[in-house]
Amino acid sequence: MEVAGSNPAPPTIFMFMVFVKGELPYFTFTNLSQFSFLKHAIVTREGGYSHGPYASLDLSYTVGDLAENVNKNLEKVKSFFKAKKLVWTHQAHGKRVLVITNKKLTSYIGFDALITNQPNIALLVKLADCQGILLCDPKKKVIAAIHCGWRGSVANVIGETIKVMQKEFKSDPKDIWAGVSPSFGPCCAEFRDYKTLLPSAFWQYKIKNNHFDWWAISCRQLQETGIPKHQIELAQICTVCDKRFFSYRRDGKRTGRFGAVITLKGEEGDSGDS
Numbered sequence: 388m389e390v391a392g393s394n395p396a397p398p399t400i401f402m403f404m405v406f407v408k409g410e411l412p413y414f415t416f417t418n419l420s421q422f423s424f425l426k427h428a429i430v431t432r433e434g435g436y437s438h439g440p441y442a443s444l445d446l447s448y449t450v451g452d453l454a455e456n457v458n459k460n461l462e463k464v465k466s467f468f469k470a471k472k473l474v475w476t477h478q479a480h481g482k483r484v485l486v487i488t489n490k491k492l493t494s495y496i497g498f499d500a501l502i503t504n505q506p507n508i509a510l511l512v513k514l515a516d517c518q519g520i521l522l523c524d525p526k527k528k529v530i531a532a533i534h535c536g537w538r539g540s541v542a543n544v545i546g547e548t549i550k551v552m553q554k555e556f557k558s559d560p561k562d563i564w565a566g567v568s569p570s571f572g573p574c575c576a577e578f579r580d581y582k583t584l585l586p587s588a589f590w591q592y593k594i595k596n597n598h599f600d601w602w603a604i605s606c607r608q609l610q611e612t613g614i615p616k617h618q619i620e621l622a623q624i625c626t627v628c629d630k631r632f633f634s635y636r637r638d639g640k641r642t643g644r645f646g647a648v649i650t651l652k653g654e655e656g657d658s659g660d661s
């Protein structure tokens with residue numbers, strides 16, 4: 388194991404992800420790792436079956452990769468999590484939240500956040516510069532995975548997800564822990580047209596040369612829901628700079644998607660088919 392987190396941006400919160408090497412390299416959040424009833428990971432672009440610009444652990448069917456290779460990549464992630472189902476959504480850069488209550492489907496359309504309290508279901512969000520935000524309420528044993536790009540930040544998909552956790556599972560934000568995945572950092576997140584694209588409330592997060600600190604914006608949005616700051620961990624790893632990740636900004640349309648995944652472990656002998 389080695390500790391990652393060499394980004395030059397001033398850290399908002401002083402915790403670093405842990406990088407685990409192996410056949411399927413992955414990062415974990417220090418704060419979420421304390422909960423033995425869940426398993427989570429940020430899988431990188433390494434350890435899969437795809438070739439060329441999609442090499443090698445591309446998790447998306449919609450970016451031009453061969454479906455047979457994506458199938459194998461998704462299967463590898465699913466078996467790593469020992470999950471009965473690996474569930475994802477065709478993300479829409481919006482704020483629609485889906486609660487997974489049955490286990491028949493594995494993919495859905497038009498949602499950017501997934502929540503469940505069911506064991507053995509691995510929630511996956513697919514990323515190439517956008518943030519994957521993993522949440523856990525250890526009191527209610529509820530987890531969530533959010534896909535949040537800049538449009539998701541403007542729509543506040545974070546706030547929307549936590550509202551649904553409160554409504555459907557009686558979660559108290561004070562109990563929720565959060566991890567914000569590697570994503571495009573202040574070093575690379577240039578928004579020349581920010582005055583037309585972004586609400587003025589975001590302008591205070593412009594650090595220099597029209598670059599924005601989206602990590603700080605997510606940290607703020609998480610805290611606005613009531614999540615204590617010390618329960619939030621920011622990866623602070625820029626996917627444009629760090630070639631272990633797919634990056635839309637760096638590589639353009641012909642690139643893959645890596646993933647942020649979280650699951651509640653089942654009891655021993657739980658078939659997960661209830």
Ligand SMILES: [Zn+2]
Pocket residue numbers: 571572573574575625626627628
């Ligand atoms: Zn960067």
